[in-house]
Amino acid sequence: MSANIVYAILVTSLATFLSRFLGAVSSEGIKETSKLFKWFNCLAYATLAALIARTIIFPVGVLIDASYLSRFAVVILSLIVFFISKKNYVYPTIFSAASMTILNNYF
Amino acid sequence: MINKEFFFKGYKSILKHDSPAIALGCCFIAIGALLKNLGFNIQESIFSTMLTYALPGSLVMAESLLVGASLINIFLAVWFVNARLYPMAVSLFPLMMHESQPKWKYYFSCHFIAVSAWLIMKSNYKSIPKKQRIDYWIGIGSATWSIAVIGTFIGFFSSEYLNKDLMIGLAILNPIYFLCMMVGASKTIQVSLSVLLGLVLGPIFYFLTPEWSILLGGLVGGTIAYLIGELNVS
Numbered sequence: 001m002s003a004n005i006v007y008a009i010l011v012t013s014l015a016t017f018l019s020r021f022l023g024a025v026s027s028e029g030i031k032e033t034s035k036l037f038k039w040f041n042c043l044a045y046a047t048l049a050a051l052i053a054r055t056i057i058f059p060v061g062v063l064i065d066a067s068y069l070s071r072f073a074v075v076i077l078s079l080i081v082f083f084i085s086k087k088n089y090v091y092p093t094i095f096s097a098a099s100m101t102i103l104n105n106y107f
Numbered sequence: 108m109i110n111k112e113f114f115f116k117g118y119k120s121i122l123k124h125d126s127p128a129i130a131l132g133c134c135f136i137a138i139g140a141l142l143k144n145l146g147f148n149i150q151e152s153i154f155s156t157m158l159t160y161a162l163p164g165s166l167v168m169a170e171s172l173l174v175g176a177s178l179i180n181i182f183l184a185v186w187f188v189n190a191r192l193y194p195m196a197v198s199l200f201p202l203m204m205h206e207s208q209p210k211w212k213y214y215f216s217c218h219f220i221a222v223s224a225w226l227i228m229k230s231n232y233k234s235i236p237k238k239q240r241i242d243y244w245i246g247i248g249s250a251t252w253s254i255a256v257i258g259t260f261i262g263f264f265s266s267e268y269l270n271k272d273l274m275i276g277l278a279i280l281n282p283i284y285f286l287c288m289m290v291g292a293s294k295t296i297q298v299s300l301s302v303l304l305g306l307v308l309g310p311i312f313y314f315l316t317p318e319w320s321i322l323l324g325g326l327v328g329g330t331i332a333y334l335i336g337e338l339n340v341s
Contacts, residue, residue, distance in 0.1 A: 004172075005146070005147055005151050005172070006151065006154075007178055008168055008171070008172055008178065008181055009151065009154055009155045009158060009159070009168070010158070011178050011181050011182045011185070012155070012158075012159050012164055012165070012167075012168040012181060012182075012185045013155075013158035013159045014182070015164070015181075015182045015183075015185040015186040015189060016159050016160075016161050016164045016185060016186075016189045016192065017217075017218065018186065019186070019189055019190050019191075019192040019193040019196070020192045020193075020196055020217040020218060020220045021214065021217055022193055022196075023192060023193040023194070023195065023196020023197045023200065023217065023220065024196050024200050024213050024214055024217035025214075026197060027196060027197045027199075027200035027201050027204070028200075028204065030197065030201045031201060032201045032202050034201075035337070037197075037198065037201050038297065038333060038336075038337075039329070039330070039333045040194050040197040040198040041198040041297070041298070041301075042297050042298070042300075042301040042329035042330070042332045042333040042336070043194040043198070043301075043325050043326060043329035043330070043333075044191070044194040044195045044197075044198040044199075044225075044325075044329070045289065045292070045298050045301035045302050045305065045329065045332075046301040046302070046304055046305035046308075046324065046325040046326075046327075046328035046329035046332060047191040047194055047195075047305060047321060047322065047324070047325025047326075047329065048191060048195070048222060048285065048289060048302075048305065048325075049289060049301065049302045049303070049304075049305025049306045049309065049324075049325075049328070050305040050306070050308060050309025050310075050312075050320065050321045050324030050325050050328065051163065051188075051191055051309065051321050052282045052285050052286050052289070052305075052306065052309075053305070053306045053307075053309040053310050053324075054309050054310060054313060054320060054321055054324075055163070055281075055282045056279075056282050057310045057313075058310065058313055058317070059278070060163075060166045060167065060170055061137075061141065061166050061169070061170070061278060062137070062141075062271065062274045062275050062278050063275060063278040063279060065271065065275060066275050066279070071279070074279055074283070075283065075286070078283045078286075078287070079286070079287070079290070082287045082290065082291075087287075087291050088124070088125055089125040089126075089127070089130075089284060089287050089288060089291070090124065090125055090126075090129060092283060092284075092287050093129060093130045093280055093283055093284040093287070094129065094280075096276075096279050096280055096283035096284075097133065097276040097277060097279060097280045098276065100275055100276045100278075100279040100280075101272045101273055101275065101276035104272050104275050104276070105272060
């Protein structure tokens with residue numbers, strides 16, 4: 001294994017584990033009925049939503065090569081499929097991959 | 108030790124019809140292919156997924172390696188992107204804390220905190236007795252973690268068959284799956300507002316400060332949603 005890559009993997013896993021571990025340690029004194037817990041719950045959902053929006057609008061990786069139009073079209077169409085399929089998670093997910101692959105050829 | 112009944116109950120949660128297995132697996136197939144293209148060998152790719160087990164963090168590491176970033180830069184970039192795991196842990200672990208359970212289970216299983224496992228646990232924890240929730244959680248985490256590792260393995264060896272269009276298709280799959288799960292989880296005013304404000308504020312903050320946009324979007328959006336929810340209740 002290349003030393004550079006191994007160090008990068010170790011540093012990445014350390015940076016990731018740090019947030020997880022600190023979260024586990026600091027949640028020890030928090031009750032699930034407390035206001036602090038409710039606030040953190042809101043923070044978690046909002047942070048995830050911000051991450052999803054960023055992944056779609058300002059992506060890192062191959063998605064950057066897909067046009068804004070095709071990305072937005074896939075998001076809207078997938079949400080429509082989600083509601084039509086009575087909130088099934090698998091249909092819109094598979095639909096999104098197929099439609100993105102097809103749309104990327106045209107836009 | 109770990110209660111086998113609840114561990115396997117958690118493990119089997121990925122076999123349900125609406126499980127994240129397909130989305131998660133496809134995303135890690137894309138990661139496996141990406142890592143191979145970056146020059147990782149199979150051991151390094153698997154090692155990376157096993158130890159990191161966080162998709163955005165792996166992507167940031169890959170991008171940073173491409174531009175030759177230093178280790179401290181990689182650490183900071185990954186830490187910023189994955190700092191979301193902190194509020195996720197704090198909003199999950201109090202639901203599983205039980206005085207009869209040893210602390211090591213909580214410290215060990217915090218490694219499984221990731222969007223898919225977190226969302227499964229959040230939608231199912233009420234049906235599990237509080238004492239056994241940690242074992243159920245370890246089951247869910249082990250299952251999603253296994254899928255991530257298998258996905259990386261498949262992606263690494265199938266990278267030459269995955270053209271750019273297919274890779275783009277695989278890349279959109281995960282955010283769409285998470286978006287649907289979040290919309291599905293929006294059952295209270297606080298959660299609905301948190302999701303909505305996070306979706307709007309995250310990209311807005313990106314124009315001000317790209318590194319802090321996720322955290323600021325989450326902090327401001329989540330706090331506003333919390334306050335409105337509390338006002339609504341009172």
